[in-house]
């Protein structure tokens with residue numbers, strides 16, 4: 001049975017050539033027995049007539065903010081956008097034009113669609129569709145980023161044939177893809193209590209190991225993967241301690257965030273919380289080495305043409321957690337590899353006594369360090385191997401935390 005069955009879906013159609021694809025989207029949603037309320041922007045009606053949506057959904061289509069009870073000439077003014085907003089289990093905006101995304105980001109309420117979206121508390125999924133230049137414009141990108149930070153889900157846009165240009169980014173995701181994403185969102189929501197009562201420690205970012213008071217050794221970790229994991233754990237109902245090495249990101253609202261710099265500081269914070277936690281997720285890129293001696297003052301170059309630094313090994317935090325964890329606790333380690341992924345990941349699984357190793361190929365620039373997306377292979381302690389497709393780190397984080405939830409429900413690790 002589809003997770004969409006019986007769900008109230010608010011389908012917002014804004015004014016772009018891709019509006020015709022919203023018809024097929026509506027058809028697919030109703031085929032899965034979703035109850036769909038369509039709201040069109042006035043511009044959208046230039047591309048597709050409301051009658052098409054009315055016939056396919058079997059429900060009135062909202063275009064105006066105010067309707068008169070009893071039809072034209074009726075006396076009572078009702079505000080028809082509030083009921084679908086309150087009843088919605090999910091809102092989908094497809095196509096989401098640059099204009100509608102900008103209004104959503106700013107909270108502008110000058111048509112029935114954007115006004116309704118301001119009252120929606122259910123998850124919102126946007127499928128952008130526009131010309132490549134509009135999509136790539138810093139204003140659109142900033143609006144999308146802001147909406148993402150507020151929890152709006154996105155699907156697409158893809159690269160393909162566009163109205164004005166031959167090819168480029170901006171093409172709306174296909175209706176099947178939008179429905180698949182809608183299913184995943186609703187599935188995630190139905191598991192919103194999967195980690196209720198659980199306490200999860202997540203590490204994120206790249207540690208900084210000082211060389212003197214102004215210089216340090218670090219790595220390219222942006223913290224995106226770890227922060228997304230903390231958010232996903234919160235979304236699934238967990239209490240989250242986020243131990244964060246320096247990043248440019250704001251910690252997810254609702255988690256306890258401790259900022260650290262070095263591997264030794266991170267180790268202390270993680271181990272301090274170990275006994276009280278159900279799972280430790282080590283997404284941080286912890287420096288393997290630190291300078292043996294850190295001078296009190298800035299090292300002056302003077303006449304020297306070389307500076308020799310002796311590095312000593314940092315403790316392996318994940319391995320310590322693995323050695324100390326009790327039955328029922330789950331340890332997830334990451335493996336950042338540039339070659340022989342499987343071999344190194346299985347080695348790490350054993351060495352760290354992890355229950356799950358999440359291996360990513362960090363030689364690929366479109367995933368891993370700093371990227372918005374990641375593609376990982378999962379190595380479980382029981383020998384299972386699972387390859388996940390490339391996806392945004394937020395989505396991957398949810399997939400991973402759902403697996404952590406299942407490992408905990410099975411009694412945790414060994």
Ligand code: PMT
Pocket residue numbers: 205220221222223224225226263282283284285286287288314315316317318319332333334335336337348360362368369370371374
């Ligand atoms: O932060 P982003 O820009 O989003 O990038 C995400 C990421 C690439 C950093 C992330 O996906 C990732 O791979 N994190 C682990 C990076 C890493 O340090 O991998 P490693 O293979 O060197 O370490 C293996 C595991 O041991 C990791 O879980 C690491 O946290 C842990 N470790 C490593 C060294 C050490 N001294 N102590 C540790 O606990």
